[in-house]
Amino acid sequence: MKILQVDYKKELETASKGMIMIHDPKLLIKLILRMLVSKVKIKHAGMILYEPEQNCYVLNVSKGERGFKIPAGFVQFDEKNSIIKFFTKKEFRPLRFNKNAIVTEDLNKLIWKESVVTHGNGTQELLQSMGQQMQMFNAVACVPSYYQRKLLAVLLLGEKEDGTRFDQNELDFFAALASDAAMAIRNAQLFDDLRKESQRNRDLFLRTTMVLSSAIEAKDKYTHGHTERVTKYAVAIARQMVANGSANFDEAFFESLYLAGTLHDIGKIGVPEGILNKIGNLSQEEVIVMKKHPNFAMEILQPLSELKDSLEGIKYHHERYDGKGYPDGLKGEEIPVRATIIAVADSFDAITTDRPYRKGLSKAQAIEEIRNNIGIQFSPRPAKAMIELFEAGKI
Amino acid sequence: MKILQVDYKKELETASKGMIMIHDPKLLIKLILRMLVSKVKIKHAGMILYEPEQNCYVLNVSKGERGFKIPAGFVQFDEKNSIIKFFTKKEFRPLRFNKNAIVTEDLNKLIWKESVVTHGNGTQELLQSMGQQMQMFNAVACVPSYYQRKLLAVLLLGEKEDGTRFDQNELDFFAALASDAAMAIRNAQLFDDLRKESQRNRDLFLRTTMVLSSAIEAKDKYTHGHTERVTKYAVAIARQMVANGSANFDEAFFESLYLAGTLHDIGKIGVPEGILNKIGNLSQEEVIVMKKHPNFAMEILQPLSELKDSLEGIKYHHERYDGKGYPDGLKGEEIPVRATIIAVADSFDAITTDRPYRKGLSKAQAIEEIRNNIGIQFSPRPAKAMIELFEAGKI
Numbered sequence: 001m002k003i004l005q006v007d008y009k010k011e012l013e014t015a016s017k018g019m020i021m022i023h024d025p026k027l028l029i030k031l032i033l034r035m036l037v038s039k040v041k042i043k044h045a046g047m048i049l050y051e052p053e054q055n056c057y058v059l060n061v062s063k064g065e066r067g068f069k070i071p072a073g074f075v076q077f078d079e080k081n082s083i084i085k086f087f088t089k090k091e092f093r094p095l096r097f098n099k100n101a102i103v104t105e106d107l108n109k110l111i112w113k114e115s116v117v118t119h120g121n122g123t124q125e126l127l128q129s130m131g132q133q134m135q136m137f138n139a140v141a142c143v144p145s146y147y148q149r150k151l152l153a154v155l156l157l158g159e160k161e162d163g164t165r166f167d168q169n170e171l172d173f174f175a176a177l178a179s180d181a182a183m184a185i186r187n188a189q190l191f192d193d194l195r196k197e198s199q200r201n202r203d204l205f206l207r208t209t210m211v212l213s214s215a216i217e218a219k220d221k222y223t224h225g226h227t228e229r230v231t232k233y234a235v236a237i238a239r240q241m242v243a244n245g246s247a248n249f250d251e252a253f254f255e256s257l258y259l260a261g262t263l264h265d266i267g268k269i270g271v272p273e274g275i276l277n278k279i280g281n282l283s284q285e286e287v288i289v290m291k292k293h294p295n296f297a298m299e300i301l302q303p304l305s306e307l308k309d310s311l312e313g314i315k316y317h318h319e320r321y322d323g324k325g326y327p328d329g330l331k332g333e334e335i336p337v338r339a340t341i342i343a344v345a346d347s348f349d350a351i352t353t354d355r356p357y358r359k360g361l362s363k364a365q366a367i368e369e370i371r372n373n374i375g376i377q378f379s380p381r382p383a384k385a386m387i388e389l390f391e392a393g394k395i
Numbered sequence: 396m397k398i399l400q401v402d403y404k405k406e407l408e409t410a411s412k413g414m415i416m417i418h419d420p421k422l423l424i425k426l427i428l429r430m431l432v433s434k435v436k437i438k439h440a441g442m443i444l445y446e447p448e449q450n451c452y453v454l455n456v457s458k459g460e461r462g463f464k465i466p467a468g469f470v471q472f473d474e475k476n477s478i479i480k481f482f483t484k485k486e487f488r489p490l491r492f493n494k495n496a497i498v499t500e501d502l503n504k505l506i507w508k509e510s511v512v513t514h515g516n517g518t519q520e521l522l523q524s525m526g527q528q529m530q531m532f533n534a535v536a537c538v539p540s541y542y543q544r545k546l547l548a549v550l551l552l553g554e555k556e557d558g559t560r561f562d563q564n565e566l567d568f569f570a571a572l573a574s575d576a577a578m579a580i581r582n583a584q585l586f587d588d589l590r591k592e593s594q595r596n597r598d599l600f601l602r603t604t605m606v607l608s609s610a611i612e613a614k615d616k617y618t619h620g621h622t623e624r625v626t627k628y629a630v631a632i633a634r635q636m637v638a639n640g641s642a643n644f645d646e647a648f649f650e651s652l653y654l655a656g657t658l659h660d661i662g663k664i665g666v667p668e669g670i671l672n673k674i675g676n677l678s679q680e681e682v683i684v685m686k687k688h689p690n691f692a693m694e695i696l697q698p699l700s701e702l703k704d705s706l707e708g709i710k711y712h713h714e715r716y717d718g719k720g721y722p723d724g725l726k727g728e729e730i731p732v733r734a735t736i737i738a739v740a741d742s743f744d745a746i747t748t749d750r751p752y753r754k755g756l757s758k759a760q761a762i763e764e765i766r767n768n769i770g771i772q773f774s775p776r777p778a779k780a781m782i783e784l785f786e787a788g789k790i
Contacts, residue, residue, distance in 0.1 A: 017574065020415045020582050021542065147416065179412065187415050187582065194586065198593035204701055205600035212607040215664050215695045219614075269610050273668050300610045306599055 008039040009173055016177060019184035023191040032181045033062035046137060046156035049185060057084055082129035087144040088151050100175035101143040107131050141166055145178040152182035210262050216269050226349055231261030233345035240385035260313030260338050267297030279356045291326045294318060313338030317346055320377045340379035344386050403434040404568055411572060414579035418586040427576045428457035441532060441551035444580060452479055477524035482539040483546050495570035496538040502526050536561055540573040548577035605657050611664050621744055626656030628740035635780035655708030655733050662692030674751045686721045689713060708733025712741055715772045735774035739781050758785060
């Protein structure tokens with residue numbers, strides 16, 4: 001028995017060492033409770049945990065065999081809850097003095113004492129309410145843990161499988177463990193917050209870029225929604241290229257492609273409205289100005305060195321596979337892959353939307369045109385992916 | 396003596412509990428080493444720590460009394476360093492087997508053994524080089540710490556102040572401590588990385604917004620650099636308002652003000668170039684269109700709900716203190732403070748820059764105009780701050 005005890009302590013200590021490397025709070029809580037139940041051989045365990053975002057305490061429970069008599073999932077407590085009150089309020093400090101944990105027997109003794117010498121300040125009611133809660137949770141011990149005098153968590157322990165009671169030695173050990181666990185969970189929560197904040201900043205960046213690009217596009221009266229559609233098509237093409245095995249793109253690629261789609265026509269801000277909105281054919285001089293838009297884009301975006309990968313996609317989205325495109329007349333596989341994808345997406349949208357001088361063609365007709373231009377205007381891999389998307393009814 | 400030992404262990408254990416809540420890696424390393432030196436009473440301590448960003452090991456040293464015989468600050472090691480090799484390479488596993496630490500005496504024994512039965516695989520050279528390094532660092536013990544089989548750190552311990560040797564019990568304790576410390580440091584590093592990433596995303600968002608706004612502004616031929624200058628003036632005014640005690644802005648305020656400055660004229664994208672670039676007076680109808688630009692901005696930016704605070708500054712930057720501005724004719728203190736700041740910054744830049752129909756006035760003349768319009772066009776607090784900035788030679 002003694003050896004068994006030492007064993008689970010060693011195991012739990014080792015396990016608790018790795019805890020701070022787990023940065024998913026929910027997973028961490030689950031692991032800790034599961035570990036307690038399986039190693040200490042108790043019927044179930046729970047943890048009341050402070051949630052700073054909501055400024056309240058939340059109950060997390062293990063899926064022990066008998067479990068708690070409360071609905072699975074979360075229960076929220078505020079500071080008026082008797083367990084929280086007992087472990088936080090100054091006036092109860094004498095009652096919890098020198099105790100790393102409160103077991104049911106302690107609590108019953110306190111209630112009995114209070115019935116003899118009543119303090120008359122609600123202590124008895126509090127203790128009774130606490131006892132009822134422990135009963136409801138099927139818990140025979142509460143182990144609080146603090147960090148910098150703040151109550152971080154209360155560990156709730158169910159009965160041991162073998163029916164014996166927890167001795168003081170064990171309770172002290174659980175107190176240390178609860179403290180480690182609570183701190184690891186707090187650490188994971190902070191990590192999670194930071195990760196979410198970073199994600200929010202990234203998301204805001206992407207959305208703002210789309211909003212501003214769309215606003216610029218609005219200058220070109222006949223292309224409403226073009227930027228968003230091209231971006232959507234481009235991402236779908238890239239996904240299809242991964243699906244059909246013709247490419248192997250990572251997450252960073254998709255993001256840079258999204259940005260390239262978002263910003264592909266940004267250079268049109270440098271083209272006078274008279275040319276952008278002209279009905280009928282452009283003069284040769286006007287065509288020259290119009291074809292400068294990829295280079296205008298480079299000038300505009302040049303301070304954003306982080307966007308390097310996207311810039312390729314923007315600069316070369318009017319190149320052609322046969323080398324007859326602009327601005328540099330790149331040929332075949334010289335054309336950066338993001339640009340070849342945007343070229344297909346851009347053409348598909350241009351063909352299928354109405355222009356002042358003609359109605360848009362159907363999607364089927366646009367696909368036919370792309371098919372006829374594989375290896376001429378369009379790079380084969382993205383063009384084939386676009387055709388597959390159409391045939392699968394995905395665009 | 397025994398009691399003293401227990402004491403420092405208890406203290407170090409307690410201290411090490413809080414380590415994971417310290418998320419500044421450099422501070423954490425400093426605290427750990429300082430703690431070791433003061434509590435264990437050793438002459439100095441050092442830690443060779445794995446730096447994932449640079450994929451190398453970096454030496455951090457305490458400022459012990461005698462210190463190491465190497466320059467203060469950092470020294471980088473790669474995996475060819477003999478200490479790193481000894482604790483990582485498979486072939487040396489037998490030599491470090493069952494050892495939580497290597498002390499100088501162990502090393503000397505190993506070197507002696509090797510000189511008798513040479514493995515001929517460079518073991519002796521490695522051990523000798525390791526000994527030289529420990530001598531150089533004035534270290535009498537090396538304590539490695541691993542996480543998931545990866546060497547995270549090697550703790551280097553100098554001699555004890557009282558001249559006694561470390562016993563095995565102590566070395567085991569240091570091994571546990573080094574492991575906790577290394578994990579806490581790794582945790583802090585990950586935190587730091589995430590924080591930097593979040594900052595980079597925020598920074599990219601702010602810069603991209605400025606780049607795109609400036610590109611839009613370029614449509615208005617006569618206001619080159621206006622957006623950047625207005626933003627700069629606005630931030631300077633707000634800072635001056637804090638400095639002269641007339642306001643109390645936090646960091647979030649400054650960021651939202653920066654964004655409001657960046658985007659204050661974004662609505663001009665909705666104004667035809669013919670009106671924007673017209674030389675001479677605008678017709679009544681043209682003025683009506685021009686005055687819509689704050690509302691155009693609201694339409695454009697409406698999907699970006701996070702920018703709520705900035706939007707006030709954008710929408711109302713043409714309001715006047717006397718209520719004669721647009722779009723809503725707000726009066727006095729009804730005008731949001733960000734808008735009152737941008738109004739001053741915007742006017743100052745408009746007055747001091749050349750326009751097609753007139754040359755810009757001097758800064759002194761612009762300040763005079765602002766002074767004459769305090770409480771009429773301009774809100775007093777930002778106007779006074781602008782005047783103070785000019786008088787202090789800061790603009």
